[in-house]
Amino acid sequence: MGFKLSKSTETLFNQQSTEKKFTPTSPVFRKKLEPGVKGEANKDGTIFADESVDLNSEEGRHMLAHEQAHIDQFNTLWDTKHRKIVKEPSENTVALFDYDAQNVWWKGEVTKRKDIIEGAGNLSWEKDAEERVAAKYGKKIKNKLT
DSSP states (O other): OOOOOSSOHHHHTTOOOOOOOOOOSSOEEEEOOSTTOOEEEOTTSOEEEETTOOTTSHHHHHHHHHHHHHHHHHTSEEETTTTEEESSOOTTEEESEEEOSSEEEETTEEEEGGGSOTTOTTSHHHHHHHHHHHHHHOSOOOSOOO
């Protein structure tokens, strides 16, 4: 005679899964991006993912979480007078992260795009995006996207 549990082992032992699920909240569009570029966050709240990236791979899920972090940065307010993140806009607030064709702004300070290697890990906004991903999901984002 076989034995069958009526409840899952998690329920049986009152344990909850520690896996943090990730599903991008932004629309994701597949397109061919510049060589070496896997993803791009856009100020309109969309993410471009290179056609070559398997979005269900660990690399693909991490890339999407990273780009989602940039979109969160676009929507975060920075108070330039008090040098802190705030919830309400005022005459002193700007987007934490912003860009146009020539410049990038981080915490209200401008950097010329021609003077940087975009996506480089040493840039303040890239470090912040990686810290956001690590804080929210840990080193690995485990679930498959559906």
